[in-house]
Amino acid sequence: GAGVSQTPSNKVTEKGKYVELRCDPISGHTALYWYRQSLGQGPEFLIYFQGTGAADDSGLPNDRFFAVRPEGSVSTLKIQRTERGDSAVYLCASSLTASGAGGTQYFGPGTRLLVL
Amino acid sequence: AQSVSQHNHHVILSEAASLELGCNYSYGGTVNLFWYVQYPGQHLQLLLKYFSGDPLVKGIKGFEAEFIKSKFSFNLRKPSVQWSDTAEYFCAVNAFKDSNYQLIWGAGTKLIIKP
Numbered sequence: 001g002a003g004v005s006q007t008p009s010n011k012v013t014e015k016g017k018y019v020e021l022r023c024d025p026i027s028g029h030t031a032l033y034w035y036r037q038s039l040g041q042g043p044e045f046l047i048y049f050q051g052t053g054a055a056d057d058s059g060l061p062n063d064r065f066f067a068v069r070p071e072g073s074v075s076t077l078k079i080q081r082t083e084r085g086d087s088a089v090y091l092c093a094s095s096l097t098a099s100g101a102g103g104t105q106y107f108g109p110g111t112r113l114l115v116l
Numbered sequence: 117a118q119s120v121s122q123h124n125h126h127v128i129l130s131e132a133a134s135l136e137l138g139c140n141y142s143y144g145g146t147v148n149l150f151w152y153v154q155y156p157g158q159h160l161q162l163l164l165k166y167f168s169g170d171p172l173v174k175g176i177k178g179f180e181a182e183f184i185k186s187k188f189s190f191n192l193r194k195p196s197v198q199w200s201d202t203a204e205y206f207c208a209v210n211a212f213k214d215s216n217y218q219l220i221w222g223a224g225t226k227l228i229i230k231p
Contacts, residue, residue: 033219040223040224041223041224042206042221042222042223042224043160043206043221044221045219046217048216048218055216055217056218061140066161091159091160098215098216098217099148099210099212103148103210103217104150105162105163105219106162107152107159107161108174109158109159109161110159115178
């Protein structure tokens with residue numbers, strides 16, 4: 001597609017529920033990233049995929065967070081037993097490669113998650 | 117640990133004023149440097165980037181940034197700002213960390229341009 005797309009754009013859920021956030025990267029981009037952004041702060045790295053595998057998941061805050069990219073394109077971020085502190089904008093980005101000139105990350109519009 | 121510092125959290129300017137937003141990073145290796153902008157209600161967009169070559173890079177909408185290696189800085193500049201430049205600006209550095217390249221972000225600078 002023309003850019004990175006994310007669905008849903010907004011998600012309201014209750015504490016303890018399970019949510020899935022979807023990211024569709026730019027076609028041909030092998031690297032995909034998930035970030036979380038809270039109000040007034042820069043993006044916080046969560047996980048990075050190179051192809052189908054998670055190359056770096058050091059940013060996932062705990063085992064309630066999990067992400068997959070089974071076919072090396074679309075990715076889903078899954079949050080179990082949501083907590084109010086999970087409320088944030090979840091950003092997805094993709095890049096042609098992970099480094100060098102192809103490493104420029106292009107961002108989607110984000111999913112605004114609100115946990116009540 | 118690698119980090120990126122943006123000196124001003126909030127900047128307020130009048131239209132036509134000159135702009136300089138500071139960005140310093142702490143990393144001794146090869147870096148790729150970026151400025152992203154987030155307009156109100158919109159997603160992060162790439163403003164400009166530096167990989168190699170001329171340390172003065174030009175981006176969209178009249179913005180430019182200068183990489184000064186000796187100062188570990190990548191300050192963003194614009195000679196004459198417009199009301200439409202009101203946005204949040206993020207500096208980011210792509211550095212090799214924990215066996216992977218990782219984009220390390222500054223906290224952002226909120227720029228408000230008074231008409």
